[in-house]
Amino acid sequence: MKWASVLGIAAVLGLMTLYEWPKMKGNMKKEKITFAAVTLAGGILAVWLVFYPGTPGPTQLFDFLYKPLVHYIENLTAERGG
Amino acid sequence: MIEKGKISASQMGKMMYLAITPTAILTTPAITYQFAKQDLWISPIWAFSGLIAVYAALRLHARFPGRNLVQMCECIVGRLPGKLLGGLFLLFNMYLNGIIIREYSEFVIGAFLLQTPLTVVSGSMVLASAMAVRSGVEIVGRFAELFLPAFITLFLLIIFPIIPDLHLSNMLPIMGEGMMPSLMGAFVLQAWFSELITASFFLPFVADQKKVTKSILIVLLMIVLTLIVSNLATLLLLGNVTGSYTYPFLILARYINLFEFFTHLEAIFMAIWVLGAFVKICVFFYVAVLGAAQWLKLSDYRPIVFPFGFLLTLISMWVAPNLQKLNDAISKSVSFAVLTMFVAVPVLLLCLAWGKRRLWGIAAKK
Numbered sequence: 026m027k028w029a030s031v032l033g034i035a036a037v038l039g040l041m042t043l044y045e046w047p048k049m050k051g052n053m054k055k056e057k058i059t060f061a062a063v064t065l066a067g068g069i070l071a072v073w074l075v076f077y078p079g080t081p082g083p084t085q086l087f088d089f090l091y092k093p094l095v096h097y098i099e100n101l102t103a104e105r106g107g
Numbered sequence: 108m109i110e111k112g113k114i115s116a117s118q119m120g121k122m123m124y125l126a127i128t129p130t131a132i133l134t135t136p137a138i139t140y141q142f143a144k145q146d147l148w149i150s151p152i153w154a155f156s157g158l159i160a161v162y163a164a165l166r167l168h169a170r171f172p173g174r175n176l177v178q179m180c181e182c183i184v185g186r187l188p189g190k191l192l193g194g195l196f197l198l199f200n201m202y203l204n205g206i207i208i209r210e211y212s213e214f215v216i217g218a219f220l221l222q223t224p225l226t227v228v229s230g231s232m233v234l235a236s237a238m239a240v241r242s243g244v245e246i247v248g249r250f251a252e253l254f255l256p257a258f259i260t261l262f263l264l265i266i267f268p269i270i271p272d273l274h275l276s277n278m279l280p281i282m283g284e285g286m287m288p289s290l291m292g293a294f295v296l297q298a299w300f301s302e303l304i305t306a307s308f309f310l311p312f313v314a315d316q317k318k319v320t321k322s323i324l325i326v327l328l329m330i331v332l333t334l335i336v337s338n339l340a341t342l343l344l345l346g347n348v349t350g351s352y353t354y355p356f357l358i359l360a361r362y363i364n365l366f367e368f369f370t371h372l373e374a375i376f377m378a379i380w381v382l383g384a385f386v387k388i389c390v391f392f393y394v395a396v397l398g399a400a401q402w403l404k405l406s407d408y409r410p411i412v413f414p415f416g417f418l419l420t421l422i423s424m425w426v427a428p429n430l431q432k433l434n435d436a437i438s439k440s441v442s443f444a445v446l447t448m449f450v451a452v453p454v455l456l457l458c459l460a461w462g463k464r465r466l467w468g469i470a471a472k473k
Contacts, residue, residue, distance in 0.1 A: 041413045049410050056410045059403055063414035071421050082425040083202050084436050091443040098439060101142075101291060 129383025
């Protein structure tokens with residue numbers, strides 16, 4: 026099942042490249058590099074998330090950064106009886 | 108300039124309206140109710156962060172005409188820190204869009220398409236938005252113009268039939284515990300109002316600059332009004348149980364029963380929601396793609412639309428393992444993060460720009 030997802034991801038990324046790549050002309054080097062980099066990053070992240078779905082993401086980062094403020098709000102809510 | 112399209116001030120206003128209201132109607136009443144109880148309907152009035160964000164976006168644009176927030180960063184704080192701040196802003200924008208897409212797909216799956224996998228719902232929405240975004244700002248603006256009348260008509264179509272069933276006693280006592288509960292309930296709404304800062308990315312494309320201030324203030328007022336009406340209707344119909352539903356407004360749509368003939372009108376709500384969420388996702392998607400293209404000094408933003416769409420779908424899977432965790436994050440840490448990035452950072456930039464001009468002005472006179 027997981028390998029099927031990987032195949033699906035590869036298919037989507039392949040179709041994207043097939044559609045977009047011929048539209049970029051020879052002198053659009055920067056665009057090509059960006060396109061390849063973002064697509065590659067997306068592919069790696071997608072495959073990673075297929076195998077390790079619980080990987081801490083940006084939400085956990087914000088939870089960590091705003092812990093004291095969130096704690097303060099939670100106390101206020103508790104006082105009002107949830 | 109990458110984007111050659113022009114939009115009118117009213118189109119920008121409509122885009123901003125649809126970029127905020129749909130998700131605000133859907134998720135906020137349940138979260139706001141936890142704090143505000145029967146003062147639920149007063150909370151939208153405290154739209155401070157919306158006013159601040161609008162003021163910051165307009166003043167910054169007056170100071171740097173033709174530039175958006177990401178481009179301004181470089182002018183204000185210097186090249187390298189500006190790039191860094193602009194990049195952070197763009198990443199955060201994409202994260203927020205991931206949350207929006209997730210909210211949309213969770214709602215569609217939770218309420219209607221029970222058997223469909225999450226990826227299919229979010230993926231098809233992102234694909235549709237990507238096509239609109241590829242066509243440029245004019246198309247997104249026209250979509251907003253096209254969908255807004257439908258949005259408002261359908262919204263009223265849900266409100267009017269339930270008027271006879273509303274119990275005014277549910278809103279009593281008004282401000283029974285003073286202003287505090289409604290103010291605290293407004294906290295989560297601030298995250299939505301501060302999304303008005305995305306106007307900064309559309310201001311440079313507006314053809315009739317003189318009408319911008321008026322149109323954006325009218326939009327802020329309209330958003331507040333819509334939220335008051337929807338919260339009031341929810342409260343008056345559901346009363347004490349408002350907080351126990353995930354989507355209280357959906358219950359309203361399900362409740363409608365006209366002459367034993369018009370029933371199950373939640374399909375209308377679904378239509379509202381899909382139209383609104385489409386424009387909302389498009390607006391944030393466009394901001395991310397355009398900002399990234401300008402940030403990297405590309406000649407065109409079109410080639411990176413699809414890769415970014417793929418990333419957005421991924422982020423929407425990544426933000427939370429399930430709906431409960433998602434709503435919990437939205438009502439707490441994500442709201443703080445939104446306030447930091449969309450209100451505190453622009454205000455800080457505005458202060459810096461103002462201070463810099465004062466200092467340089469004095470130096471030039473001497």
